[in-house]
Amino acid sequence: MENNNIQGIHHITAIAGNAQRNYDFYTRVLGLRMVKRTVNFDDPGTYHFYYGNENGVPGTILTFFPWEGIVNGRAGTGMATEIGYSVPAGSLEFWAGRFKEHKVKHGTVEERLGERYLSFEDPDGLKFDLIVSKYADDRMAWTTPEVAAGAATKGFHSVTLTLHSIKPTATILTDIFGYELKEQEGNRFRFVTNVLPTASVVDLVEEPKGVRGLSGAGTNHHVAFRVHDEAVQMEFREKILKKGLHITPKINRDYFYSLYFREPGGVLFELATDNPGFTVDEPLAELGTGLKLPLQYQGMRAEIEKALPPLHF
Ligand code: ZN
8 A cells, every 4th residue: 555645535424313223223233343433522411333344444434423312404405415334245245134024224236347236324314325346345344143254344435425516526536635536427536546456446427507505414524645655645634735725723532533524516525534543542342342532522521421322232
């Protein structure tokens, strides 16, 4: 892996309503591992959940801010509108059956850009595709008694951004992030980085007459791209500033360092580092089992635990 490049997707963050419903869906129905349970660093009365594979490697991490009672958003332009998970060949029929059994809203198996996929929505209406990837994927999945290795999700395949016009966003992907336009089908343009084989796809869907997305439950908040470390991250910061875009200073998120900027198509992008990772405050075997608080809130643990909605495991 070339360390000075963008290394695909790091994580994707979305908004949920009820915390318990979110936890049950992702850990039980989808069979992901909760790799971190913490609070929103800007709003410590709210959880921040991280779901991923066994060791929580970048490219597998889906995170949520569950806000009880928040109104539903609306997917639309200027937003990440679909999350693609890579699943093993032959598993889509298992998933269709499982979604039916658990009353999960889902489509039928279809094919796009030479890959079979199955669409579904989470309980808040967030849209996903399970995709049998045509790119090599040897990542180890987290497995549960109900979701075994033959079906378990391996991490991200792709993220889809819906845009009024793809050109300004495409320029960021190609000129700064090192992605290439590889394929097109209809109004879907596939950009891929060849730095690594997984979580390497960004699909841009052009909808010139599309309605602008509205933030709320069941919508994506931002897409984080992966950088090796802070030195590389700061090099990208310079490149983004040179394009005339605003970008935040480096922010410590405890499990990675972050920079945020809004790309010209309207989607909030983040650059997040591999270091220090999720084992910085709990061992691998215990990931996600305790409520972890950043340093600035550790003295307020009792009040924070009281304010957070109860969660049953
Ligand atoms: Zn983030």
